[in-house]
Amino acid sequence: MIDWPRVRELKEEVGDDGFEEVIELFLEEVEGVIDKLKSGDRSQLEQDLHFLKGSALNLGFQDFSDLCFEGERLSANGQADAVDLSRVFATYDQSKAHFLADVKTMS
Numbered sequence: 001m002i003d004w005p006r007v008r009e010l011k012e013e014v015g016d017d018g019f020e021e022v023i024e025l026f027l028e029e030v031e032g033v034i035d036k037l038k039s040g041d042r043s044q045l046e047q048d049l050h051f052l053k054g055s056a057l058n059l060g061f062q063d064f065s066d067l068c069f070e071g072e073r074l075s076a077n078g079q080a081d082a083v084d085l086s087r088v089f090a091t092y093d094q095s096k097a098h099f100l101a102d103v104k105t106m107s
Helices: 004-038 045-058 062-076 085-105
Strands: none
Touching: 004 045, 004 085, 045 062, 045 085, 062 085
């Protein structure tokens, strides 16, 4: 679910203080897009999923990123209605909970 080697690499790159800021910014930006999608706004679904995919990869949310990629691909192929956003939201929630529970103990 979480690519912990990627998370460790990011933490080494930005340092402890920067890492906390990255986490806060990630959560804020991703949840802003998720809130938009939850409101029913699919006007930029492909672009929104692309953004979520990239953000998720940066912070090691592998399963979430994979699901966003799948949705992005469907949207690009004219199948935006086939994107299961409830699954995207659930996977984000699970990934976030797992990440926040274990990130403090990460070595």
